[in-house]
Amino acid sequence: MLNVTGLAKRHANAGRPLFSGLELTVAAGETVALVGESGVGKSTLLNCIAGLETADAGSIRIGPRAVDIVGLDETARAALRARQIGFVFQAFHILPTLTVAQNIAVPLLLRGVPLKAQPARIDALLDAVGLRGFAGRWPTTLSGGELQRVAIARALVHRPSLILADEPTGNLDPRTADEVLTRLLDNVRQQQAGALIVTHSQQVARRCHRILTLTPDGLR
Numbered sequence: 001m002l003n004v005t006g007l008a009k010r011h012a013n014a015g016r017p018l019f020s021g022l023e024l025t026v027a028a029g030e031t032v033a034l035v036g037e038s039g040v041g042k043s044t045l046l047n048c049i050a051g052l053e054t055a056d057a058g059s060i061r062i063g064p065r066a067v068d069i070v071g072l073d074e075t076a077r078a079a080l081r082a083r084q085i086g087f088v089f090q091a092f093h094i095l096p097t098l099t100v101a102q103n104i105a106v107p108l109l110l111r112g113v114p115l116k117a118q119p120a121r122i123d124a125l126l127d128a129v130g131l132r133g134f135a136g137r138w139p140t141t142l143s144g145g146e147l148q149r150v151a152i153a154r155a156l157v158h159r160p161s162l163i164l165a166d167e168p169t170g171n172l173d174p175r176t177a178d179e180v181l182t183r184l185l186d187n188v189r190q191q192q193a194g195a196l197i198v199t200h201s202q203q204v205a206r207r208c209h210r211i212l213t214l215t216p217d218g219l220r
């Protein structure tokens with residue numbers, strides 16, 4: 001579901017590249033944890049894979065048809081993202097002017113599916129992340145951990161082939177984190193998606209199939 005080869009990225013004005021010659025594969029149904037020190041480039045790597053930042057070199061093949069997101073223009077990248085990728089942002093990015101249900105439905109709306117067509121799907125996901133009854137709530141009335149769970153539901157709603165999650169349980173207590181992670185991993189397995197999960201938690205990392213560590217010298 002993901003095949004990265006020769007990936008390099010240096011931020012403008014940065015002295016040395018964050019990474020170069022990076023190789024990484026995530027198979028269908030596989031969950032891979034990505035760990036590493038703060039500032040080493042984990043979020044940047046996820047953003048490059050999702051086409052939200054542009055890599056300097058390399059290829060990033062996504063989904064069952066292995067489309068290289070690096071070679072696409074902005075519009076095509078957005079379309080590939082909408083179809084194939086579910087992204088849980090480190091800072092949630094829940095839209096404050098939409099209800100919880102509308103936020104979760106955004107990936108469906110991007111694909112032209114009206115919100116009203118999917119109430120059962122939204123309810124099932126709210127259940128899965130422990131937010132039954134939250135559909136009509138406004139984001140400003142939610143706690144940080146509740147917002148994080150809305151972000152996870154939104155990343156799964158359109159059954160993406162690749163899930164990229166940046167600290168998806170960083171704001172949750174250990175028990176809720178464990179439950180939400182279980183649902184996330186269940187979804188990945190059922191949908192035969194691939195998942196790359198950035199985490200600082202050993203508990204989260206251990207539940208993935210593989211653990212990769214990003215260091216200034218590369219992935220290991």
Ligand SMILES: Nc1ncnc2c1ncn2[C@@H]1O[C@H](COP(=O)(O)OP(=O)(O)OP(=O)(O)O)[C@@H](O)[C@H]1O
Nearest residue numbers: 011012014018036037038039040041042043044045
């Ligand atoms: N747009 C940017 N321009 C310049 N430097 C940037 C930019 N974005 C990130 N950086 C720098 O690149 C490095 C890697 O940042 P990144 O957010 O990828 O780290 P991270 O591994 O996700 O860290 P954390 O675990 O704290 O989230 C940091 O030193 C950061 O300051």
Ligand SMILES: [Mg+2]
Nearest residue numbers: 042043090166
């Ligand atoms: Mg980060």
